[in-house]
Amino acid sequence: QRLWNDLYQGGLAGGKGDMKDPKRVGHVYYNLGVVAGIIHVEAMRAALAKFGPDMPLDGKHKRWGLENLNLDDAKLSEYGVLGMMQNVYTSCKDHTGGHRGKMAAWNGESFDLVSKDWILSDLDVIWPLVYERSEKYAEENNIKIRDCDDPDDNAYMY
Structure with missing residues (x-):
């Protein structure tokens, strides 16, 4: 308030x-x-x-x-x-x-x-959909998917 x-x-x-x-x-x-x-x-x-x-x-x-x-x-x-x-x-x-x-x-x-x-939210339903559609979008638009576990994938920040 x-x-x-x-x-x-x-x-x-x-x-x-x-x-x-x-x-x-x-x-x-x-x-x-x-x-x-x-x-x-x-x-x-x-x-x-x-x-x-x-x-x-x-x-x-x-x-x-x-x-x-x-x-x-x-x-x-x-x-x-x-x-x-x-x-x-x-x-x-x-x-x-x-x-x-x-x-x-x-x-x-x-x-x-x-x-x-x-x-x-029902994450067991949502996460597979997020990954599936994100991967499809990235493939269709020639986008490299970031690897969050790879510190070199975000090297510009560190």
Whole structure:
């Protein structure tokens, strides 16, 4: 709740921003934007911590940041989104970092949470599909698949 209050008081309440209906703050699509913003800011922070604050970050550095997120309860609490957003721990092998979600239903005016707890995805179904389709896409588009276990495959970063 704190984050939304800060966003509202710091921007929308003062006429800053272009949101035509401030009542949308906190709605599901607004929240998706907030989550995306947190992920990208934290990826940049991770990259800057790794490569130094004076290093101009390029796409490879940003990718490293996105692949090394550590959004735990403490970090989510700092943002005021603990409970709204799950913990996210990413890696070269796992770009999702959480594999959980909550169910919501549209009541005609807004989304209502249907599940109280985070629901774990069926990874035994999902991972084979991810690998199969990723390999097919890489083959069709002549893309070399990175080897996350080979430090030389990411040598530009170290």
